Each structure stands twice: as C-alpha cells, then as structure tokens.
Amino acid sequence: MERRTPRRPVKRSFVTLTRLEARQIIESTNGKLFGVTFAKKNGDIRDMACRIGVAKGVKGTSERDRRLEDLQHGVMTVYDFNADFKQNNEKGGFRRINMSALKRIQFAGTEYIVER
Numbered sequence: 001m002e003r004r005t006p007r008r009p010v011k012r013s014f015v016t017l018t019r020l021e022a023r024q025i026i027e028s029t030n031g032k033l034f035g036v037t038f039a040k041k042n043g044d045i046r047d048m049a050c051r052i053g054v055a056k057g058v059k060g061t062s063e064r065d066r067r068l069e070d071l072q073h074g075v076m077t078v079y080d081f082n083a084d085f086k087q088n089n090e091k092g093g094f095r096r097i098n099m100s101a102l103k104r105i106q107f108a109g110t111e112y113i114v115e116r
Contacts, residue, residue, distance in 0.1 A: 015112050019099055022114045025107060026052065026076060033081070035106035038097055045103075048095065054079035074099050 017025065026034065031053040040046050056079070070076055075096040083093030105112040 013110050015110060017105075017112050017114055019102065019114060022102055022105060022112065023076065023099060025105055025112055026078075029107055032107070035104075036078075036097060036102065037104040039101040039103065041098070048078070048097075049081045050078035050095070051081075052076070052078050054094075070096070 026036075029052060031051055033049060033051050035047065035049050037045060037047050066077055075098055077094055077096050080093055080095040083095060102114045104114065
C-alpha cells in the first residue's frame with residue numbers, strides 16, 4: 001500500500017487596507033482575475049470572481065468616461081464571471097462594486113480585509 005504524505009495547508013496572508021488602498025489594489029490587477037465580497041444595497045452579501053478592463057459587449061462609452069463616472073459615484077465597474085444572462089444563457093456580465101460597502105478582496109494568494 002502506497003503511503004501518502006499529508007497535504008500542507010495553503011498559507012494565506014491577510015492584509016488590512018483602507019478604501020483608497022483597496023481601489024488601488026483592484027486597479028493594479030491589470031485585468032487578472034480577483035475575488036471581492038461586498039454588501040449590496042439591499043443588505044445581501046455578494047461574492048464575485050471578476051476582473052477589470054473587459055471590453056466585450058461595451059457600446060457607446062469610453063473607458064475614460066466610465067472611470068470618471070465611477071469615481072464620482074464611489075463605485076467601480078467590473079466584469080463578473082458568475083453573472084448569468086437569462087436571455088441566451090451566457091455567463092458573465094458587468095457589475096458595479098460600491099466601494100463604501102467593500103469588505104474583502106482576494107488577489108494573488110493574498111486576502112485583503114477592507115476597513116470601515
């Protein structure tokens with residue numbers, strides 16, 4: 001009988017950030033996949049696997065205009081890989097993250113906890 005070595009637990013690091021630092025971390029992902037947890041307007045907690053910089057299906061607005069509008073409203077537009085389009089059963093969709101309700105970011109093996 002083959003003897004197996006036990007799996008080592010994945011070592012995760014936790015970092016506490018301000019909201020401004022959280023925005024900078026998301027912008028520094030450069031289109032790579034990251035995870036977020038935040039509270040929706042109705043109080044529900046949402047977990048998303050998302051990325052920024054996606055241009056698929058975008059019509060009528062420039063990225064510069066969208067970023068300016070997002071800054072004014074305190075949100076960030078991302079492409080959510082878990083969203084389900086009911087029309088043609090495709091996965092994915094654009095969502096906005098309210099930066100004041102952001103709780104957690106996961107990126108590159110690090111979990112960032114956002115301060116209130």
